[in-house]
Amino acid sequence: MLTGHNSASVWDFKAATEITKDRNGIDQVVLRNPQGASARVSLHGAQVTSWRNEQGQELLFTSSKTTFKPPKAARGGIPICFPQFGNCGSLELHGFVRNRMWVIDDNPPPLPANDSDRNTSVDLLLKSSGGDMKSWPHSFEFRLRVSLGTDGDLSLVSRVRNVNGKPFSFSFAYHTYLLVSDISEIRIEGLETLDYLDNLSQKRRITEQGDAITFESEVDRVYLSSPNVIAVLDHERKRTFLIRKEGLPDVAVWNPWVKKSKAMADFGVNEYKHMVCVDGAVIEKPVNLKPGKEWTGRLHLSFVPSSFCSERLGL
Numbered sequence: 001m002l003t004g005h006n007s008a009s010v011w012d013f014k015a016a017t018e019i020t021k022d023r024n025g026i027d028q029v030v031l032r033n034p035q036g037a038s039a040r041v042s043l044h045g046a047q048v049t050s051w052r053n054e055q056g057q058e059l060l061f062t063s064s065k066t067t068f069k070p071p072k073a074a075r076g077g078i079p080i081c082f083p084q085f086g087n088c089g090s091l092e093l094h095g096f097v098r099n100r101m102w103v104i105d106d107n108p109p110p111l112p113a114n115d116s117d118r119n120t121s122v123d124l125l126l127k128s129s130g131g132d133m134k135s136w137p138h139s140f141e142f143r144l145r146v147s148l149g150t151d152g153d154l155s156l157v158s159r160v161r162n163v164n165g166k167p168f169s170f171s172f173a174y175h176t177y178l179l180v181s182d183i184s185e186i187r188i189e190g191l192e193t194l195d196y197l198d199n200l201s202q203k204r205r206i207t208e209q210g211d212a213i214t215f216e217s218e219v220d221r222v223y224l225s226s227p228n229v230i231a232v233l234d235h236e237r238k239r240t241f242l243i244r245k246e247g248l249p250d251v252a253v254w255n256p257w258v259k260k261s262k263a264m265a266d267f268g269v270n271e272y273k274h275m276v277c278v279d280g281a282v283i284e285k286p287v288n289l290k291p292g293k294e295w296t297g298r299l300h301l302s303f304v305p306s307s308f309c310s311e312r313l314g315l
Protein backbone atom coordinates (compact mmCIF):
# COMPACT_ATOMS: atom_id res chain seq x y z
CA MET A 1 0.00 0.00 0.00
CA LEU A 2 3.04 2.25 0.07
CA THR A 3 3.56 3.51 -3.46
CA GLY A 4 6.50 5.42 -4.90
CA HIS A 5 5.90 9.10 -5.59
CA ASN A 6 8.75 11.49 -6.43
CA SER A 7 11.11 9.03 -4.72
CA ALA A 8 9.21 9.48 -1.41
CA SER A 9 6.74 6.88 -0.23
CA VAL A 10 3.09 7.86 -0.07
CA TRP A 11 0.22 5.95 1.44
CA ASP A 12 -2.47 4.76 -0.94
CA PHE A 13 -5.57 5.62 1.11
CA LYS A 14 -7.94 3.84 -1.29
CA ALA A 15 -5.98 0.60 -1.20
CA ALA A 16 -5.95 0.70 2.61
CA THR A 17 -9.62 -0.32 2.55
CA GLU A 18 -10.32 -4.04 2.30
CA ILE A 19 -13.60 -5.97 2.15
CA THR A 20 -13.58 -9.30 3.96
CA LYS A 21 -16.17 -11.67 5.46
CA ASP A 22 -16.85 -12.04 9.17
CA ARG A 23 -17.31 -15.44 10.84
CA ASN A 24 -20.95 -15.60 9.61
CA GLY A 25 -20.08 -14.67 6.03
CA ILE A 26 -21.26 -11.05 6.38
CA ASP A 27 -19.23 -8.47 4.46
CA GLN A 28 -17.13 -6.17 6.58
CA VAL A 29 -14.79 -3.34 5.63
CA VAL A 30 -11.36 -3.12 7.22
CA LEU A 31 -9.70 0.32 7.29
CA ARG A 32 -5.96 0.67 7.94
CA ASN A 33 -3.74 3.69 8.38
CA PRO A 34 -0.01 3.99 7.58
CA GLN A 35 0.99 3.61 11.27
CA GLY A 36 -0.84 0.29 11.70
CA ALA A 37 -4.08 1.44 13.35
CA SER A 38 -7.25 -0.20 12.03
CA ALA A 39 -11.03 -0.21 12.20
CA ARG A 40 -13.62 -2.74 11.08
CA VAL A 41 -17.15 -1.94 9.96
CA SER A 42 -19.82 -4.57 9.34
CA LEU A 43 -22.39 -4.10 6.60
CA HIS A 44 -24.83 -5.53 9.11
CA GLY A 45 -26.07 -2.39 10.83
CA ALA A 46 -23.11 -0.33 9.54
CA GLN A 47 -21.73 -1.19 12.96
CA VAL A 48 -18.11 -0.42 13.78
CA THR A 49 -17.00 -3.68 15.42
CA SER A 50 -13.34 -2.90 16.09
CA TRP A 51 -11.01 0.07 16.45
CA ARG A 52 -7.34 -0.63 17.18
CA ASN A 53 -4.47 1.73 17.84
CA GLU A 54 -1.10 1.47 16.11
CA GLN A 55 0.11 -1.06 18.70
CA GLY A 56 -2.81 -3.28 17.70
CA GLN A 57 -4.64 -2.76 21.03
CA GLU A 58 -8.43 -2.91 20.80
CA LEU A 59 -10.18 0.24 22.04
CA LEU A 60 -13.83 -0.82 21.73
CA PHE A 61 -15.59 -3.39 23.88
CA THR A 62 -17.28 -6.42 22.32
CA SER A 63 -18.91 -9.08 24.47
CA SER A 64 -17.35 -12.54 24.27
CA LYS A 65 -20.92 -13.90 24.15
CA THR A 66 -22.08 -12.02 21.08
CA THR A 67 -22.60 -14.18 17.99
CA PHE A 68 -22.57 -11.41 15.32
CA LYS A 69 -25.51 -13.27 13.78
CA PRO A 70 -28.14 -11.12 12.05
CA PRO A 71 -30.72 -9.87 12.57
CA LYS A 72 -29.60 -8.93 16.12
CA ALA A 73 -26.91 -6.26 16.43
CA ALA A 74 -23.63 -7.41 17.99
CA ARG A 75 -23.21 -6.47 21.66
CA GLY A 76 -20.33 -4.05 21.39
CA GLY A 77 -18.54 -1.70 19.00
CA ILE A 78 -20.72 1.19 17.82
CA PRO A 79 -24.29 0.26 16.89
CA ILE A 80 -26.30 3.05 15.25
CA CYS A 81 -29.57 3.86 17.04
CA PHE A 82 -32.11 5.32 14.58
CA PRO A 83 -34.89 6.42 14.21
CA GLN A 84 -35.46 5.81 17.91
CA PHE A 85 -33.16 5.80 20.89
CA GLY A 86 -34.01 3.32 23.67
CA ASN A 87 -37.71 2.74 24.23
CA CYS A 88 -38.85 6.34 23.74
CA GLY A 89 -41.27 5.37 20.92
CA SER A 90 -43.22 2.45 19.50
CA LEU A 91 -40.33 0.86 17.56
CA GLU A 92 -37.96 -1.89 18.67
CA LEU A 93 -35.36 -0.81 21.25
CA HIS A 94 -32.86 1.62 19.66
CA GLY A 95 -34.66 1.51 16.28
CA PHE A 96 -34.18 -0.83 13.34
CA VAL A 97 -31.19 0.36 11.27
CA ARG A 98 -28.67 -1.47 13.48
CA ASN A 99 -30.42 -4.70 12.46
CA ARG A 100 -30.46 -4.12 8.69
CA MET A 101 -27.99 -4.89 5.91
CA TRP A 102 -26.43 -1.72 4.49
CA VAL A 103 -24.61 -1.35 1.17
CA ILE A 104 -21.35 0.31 0.24
CA ASP A 105 -22.03 3.68 -1.36
CA ASP A 106 -19.44 4.09 -4.12
CA ASN A 107 -20.57 7.54 -5.11
CA PRO A 108 -21.64 9.46 -2.00
CA PRO A 109 -22.51 13.15 -2.18
CA PRO A 110 -19.39 15.10 -1.17
CA LEU A 111 -18.65 16.13 2.40
CA PRO A 112 -16.63 19.25 3.31
CA ALA A 113 -12.90 18.76 2.55
CA ASN A 114 -11.85 18.49 6.21
CA ASP A 115 -14.00 15.36 6.53
CA SER A 116 -11.96 13.49 3.94
CA ASP A 117 -8.38 14.75 4.08
CA ARG A 118 -5.70 12.19 4.97
CA ASN A 119 -8.24 9.53 5.95
CA THR A 120 -9.00 5.97 5.00
CA SER A 121 -12.75 5.75 4.82
CA VAL A 122 -15.83 3.87 3.73
CA ASP A 123 -19.31 5.17 2.91
CA LEU A 124 -22.34 3.03 3.69
CA LEU A 125 -25.96 3.58 2.73
CA LEU A 126 -29.35 2.40 3.94
CA LYS A 127 -32.59 3.39 2.22
CA SER A 128 -35.99 2.97 3.82
CA SER A 129 -37.61 -0.30 2.78
CA GLY A 130 -41.21 -1.42 2.42
CA GLY A 131 -41.06 -3.69 5.49
CA ASP A 132 -39.82 -0.96 7.81
CA MET A 133 -42.29 1.56 6.43
CA LYS A 134 -45.10 -0.49 7.97
CA SER A 135 -43.86 0.48 11.45
CA TRP A 136 -42.17 3.81 10.54
CA PRO A 137 -43.88 5.22 7.40
CA HIS A 138 -41.15 7.63 6.26
CA SER A 139 -38.76 7.53 3.30
CA PHE A 140 -35.16 8.29 4.17
CA GLU A 141 -31.63 7.80 2.95
CA PHE A 142 -29.08 7.25 5.70
CA ARG A 143 -25.41 7.67 4.77
CA LEU A 144 -22.63 6.83 7.18
CA ARG A 145 -18.98 7.62 6.53
CA VAL A 146 -16.49 5.87 8.81
CA SER A 147 -12.94 7.24 8.61
CA LEU A 148 -9.65 6.33 10.20
CA GLY A 149 -7.21 9.25 10.31
CA THR A 150 -3.43 9.13 9.94
CA ASP A 151 -3.34 9.83 13.70
CA GLY A 152 -5.51 6.74 14.37
CA ASP A 153 -8.60 8.79 15.26
CA LEU A 154 -11.96 7.34 14.31
CA SER A 155 -14.66 9.57 12.79
CA LEU A 156 -18.25 8.78 12.00
CA VAL A 157 -20.41 11.15 9.98
CA SER A 158 -24.11 10.34 9.67
CA ARG A 159 -26.29 12.07 7.12
CA VAL A 160 -30.03 11.46 7.12
CA ARG A 161 -32.01 12.82 4.17
CA ASN A 162 -35.78 13.14 4.13
CA VAL A 163 -36.93 11.85 0.74
CA ASN A 164 -40.53 11.88 1.93
CA GLY A 165 -43.25 14.35 1.05
CA LYS A 166 -43.78 15.13 4.75
CA PRO A 167 -41.56 16.08 7.70
CA PHE A 168 -40.50 13.33 10.09
CA SER A 169 -38.90 13.23 13.54
CA PHE A 170 -36.25 10.90 14.89
CA SER A 171 -33.86 10.37 17.75
CA PHE A 172 -30.38 9.04 17.22
CA ALA A 173 -27.26 7.75 19.01
CA TYR A 174 -23.81 6.39 18.31
CA HIS A 175 -24.08 3.65 20.95
CA THR A 176 -20.34 3.62 21.69
CA TYR A 177 -19.03 0.70 23.79
CA LEU A 178 -15.61 1.82 25.06
CA LEU A 179 -13.23 -0.83 26.38
CA VAL A 180 -11.97 0.11 29.85
CA SER A 181 -9.66 -1.55 32.37
CA ASP A 182 -12.03 -1.41 35.36
CA ILE A 183 -15.33 0.49 35.43
CA SER A 184 -14.81 1.34 39.13
CA GLU A 185 -11.73 3.37 38.17
CA ILE A 186 -13.31 5.34 35.31
CA ARG A 187 -14.15 9.07 35.39
CA ILE A 188 -16.12 10.89 32.76
CA GLU A 189 -15.42 14.62 32.56
CA GLY A 190 -17.48 17.19 30.70
CA LEU A 191 -20.94 16.21 32.01
CA GLU A 192 -20.70 17.67 35.53
CA THR A 193 -23.44 20.14 36.57
CA LEU A 194 -25.67 19.09 33.65
CA ASP A 195 -29.23 17.85 33.93
CA TYR A 196 -29.85 14.23 33.05
CA LEU A 197 -32.83 11.95 32.53
CA ASP A 198 -32.47 8.88 34.71
CA ASN A 199 -33.72 5.74 32.94
CA LEU A 200 -33.55 3.92 36.27
CA SER A 201 -36.22 6.18 37.77
CA GLN A 202 -38.82 6.71 35.01
CA LYS A 203 -36.67 9.25 33.16
CA ARG A 204 -36.79 11.66 36.11
CA ARG A 205 -34.79 14.86 35.48
CA ILE A 206 -31.90 15.23 37.93
CA THR A 207 -29.01 17.70 38.12
CA GLU A 208 -25.56 16.10 38.25
CA GLN A 209 -23.81 17.04 41.49
CA GLY A 210 -20.45 15.27 41.21
CA ASP A 211 -17.32 16.87 39.75
CA ALA A 212 -17.06 13.89 37.36
CA ILE A 213 -19.15 10.81 36.62
CA THR A 214 -17.91 7.68 38.44
CA PHE A 215 -19.46 4.20 38.69
CA GLU A 216 -20.40 2.06 41.68
CA SER A 217 -23.73 0.60 40.49
CA GLU A 218 -25.88 0.48 37.32
CA VAL A 219 -25.96 3.77 35.41
CA ASP A 220 -28.45 4.45 32.60
CA ARG A 221 -28.74 8.19 31.95
CA VAL A 222 -29.17 10.76 29.22
CA TYR A 223 -27.20 13.95 29.90
CA LEU A 224 -28.82 16.93 28.22
CA SER A 225 -27.34 19.79 26.19
CA SER A 226 -23.77 18.74 26.82
CA PRO A 227 -20.52 20.36 25.66
CA ASN A 228 -19.02 19.02 22.44
CA VAL A 229 -15.95 17.46 24.08
CA ILE A 230 -16.22 14.69 26.69
CA ALA A 231 -13.28 12.84 28.23
CA VAL A 232 -13.36 9.28 29.57
CA LEU A 233 -10.34 8.81 31.86
CA ASP A 234 -9.00 5.32 32.47
CA HIS A 235 -6.48 5.71 35.31
CA GLU A 236 -5.31 2.11 35.34
CA ARG A 237 -4.36 2.13 31.65
CA LYS A 238 -3.15 5.73 31.90
CA ARG A 239 -5.16 6.66 28.86
CA THR A 240 -8.10 8.85 27.99
CA PHE A 241 -10.73 8.65 25.31
CA LEU A 242 -11.76 11.99 23.88
CA ILE A 243 -15.21 12.17 22.37
CA ARG A 244 -15.86 15.15 20.14
CA LYS A 245 -19.28 15.60 18.62
CA GLU A 246 -21.31 17.93 16.44
CA GLY A 247 -25.06 18.00 15.95
CA LEU A 248 -25.42 15.66 18.94
CA PRO A 249 -26.51 17.67 22.00
CA ASP A 250 -27.10 14.76 24.39
CA VAL A 251 -24.87 12.04 25.83
CA ALA A 252 -26.22 8.68 26.98
CA VAL A 253 -24.09 6.92 29.61
CA TRP A 254 -24.72 3.25 30.39
CA ASN A 255 -23.18 0.47 32.42
CA PRO A 256 -25.46 -2.47 33.30
CA TRP A 257 -23.53 -3.56 36.42
CA VAL A 258 -24.07 -7.03 37.95
CA LYS A 259 -27.82 -7.70 38.04
CA LYS A 260 -28.67 -6.47 34.55
CA SER A 261 -25.60 -8.24 33.09
CA LYS A 262 -26.97 -11.55 34.34
CA ALA A 263 -30.24 -10.91 32.50
CA MET A 264 -28.52 -10.30 29.13
CA ALA A 265 -27.94 -13.53 27.22
CA ASP A 266 -25.27 -12.01 24.99
CA PHE A 267 -23.19 -10.56 27.84
CA GLY A 268 -20.73 -12.31 30.16
CA VAL A 269 -21.45 -11.96 33.90
CA ASN A 270 -18.30 -9.99 34.68
CA GLU A 271 -17.95 -8.16 31.37
CA TYR A 272 -19.65 -5.05 32.75
CA LYS A 273 -16.33 -4.29 34.47
CA HIS A 274 -14.63 -3.66 31.14
CA MET A 275 -17.11 -1.47 29.27
CA VAL A 276 -18.87 1.83 29.40
CA CYS A 277 -21.23 3.19 26.77
CA VAL A 278 -20.85 6.93 26.19
CA ASP A 279 -23.07 7.86 23.26
CA GLY A 280 -23.16 11.12 21.33
CA ALA A 281 -26.90 11.42 20.73
CA VAL A 282 -30.03 13.42 19.97
CA ILE A 283 -32.67 12.24 22.41
CA GLU A 284 -34.51 14.86 24.45
CA LYS A 285 -35.53 17.05 21.50
CA PRO A 286 -35.84 14.79 18.42
CA VAL A 287 -34.69 16.11 15.06
CA ASN A 288 -37.57 17.31 12.90
CA LEU A 289 -36.52 16.96 9.30
CA LYS A 290 -38.43 18.71 6.52
CA PRO A 291 -38.89 17.15 3.04
CA GLY A 292 -35.70 17.32 0.95
CA LYS A 293 -33.56 18.38 3.94
CA GLU A 294 -30.56 16.60 5.43
CA TRP A 295 -29.37 16.26 9.03
CA THR A 296 -25.73 15.61 9.94
CA GLY A 297 -24.33 14.21 13.20
CA ARG A 298 -20.57 13.81 13.68
CA LEU A 299 -18.60 11.79 16.21
CA HIS A 300 -14.81 11.92 16.50
CA LEU A 301 -13.03 9.50 18.84
CA SER A 302 -9.40 9.81 19.84
CA PHE A 303 -7.25 8.17 22.37
CA VAL A 304 -4.47 9.97 24.25
CA PRO A 305 -2.13 9.36 27.21
CA SER A 306 -3.75 10.71 30.41
CA SER A 307 -1.05 13.32 30.94
CA PHE A 308 -2.36 15.14 27.87
CA CYS A 309 -5.78 15.79 29.27
CA SER A 310 -8.07 17.89 31.34
CA GLU A 311 -6.38 21.27 31.64
CA ARG A 312 -5.24 21.34 28.03
CA LEU A 313 -8.77 20.65 26.89
CA GLY A 314 -10.25 23.22 29.21
CA LEU A 315 -12.53 20.55 30.74
Ligand SMILES: O=P(O)(O)OC[C@H]1O[C@@H](O)[C@H](O)[C@@H](O)[C@@H]1O
Pocket residue numbers: 086093094175199220221252254277
Ligand atom coordinates in the same frame (compact mmCIF):
# COMPACT_ATOMS: atom_id res chain seq x y z
O1 LIG B 1 -29.61 -4.26 24.75
P1 LIG B 1 -29.52 -3.08 23.83
O2 LIG B 1 -30.74 -2.97 22.97
O3 LIG B 1 -28.28 -3.02 23.03
O4 LIG B 1 -29.53 -1.81 24.76
C1 LIG B 1 -28.58 -1.69 25.74
C2 LIG B 1 -28.82 -0.50 26.64
O5 LIG B 1 -28.59 0.67 25.89
C3 LIG B 1 -28.62 1.84 26.66
O6 LIG B 1 -28.30 2.94 25.87
C4 LIG B 1 -29.98 2.01 27.24
O7 LIG B 1 -30.09 3.22 27.95
C5 LIG B 1 -30.25 0.80 28.14
O8 LIG B 1 -31.50 0.94 28.78
C6 LIG B 1 -30.17 -0.45 27.30
O9 LIG B 1 -30.38 -1.57 28.11
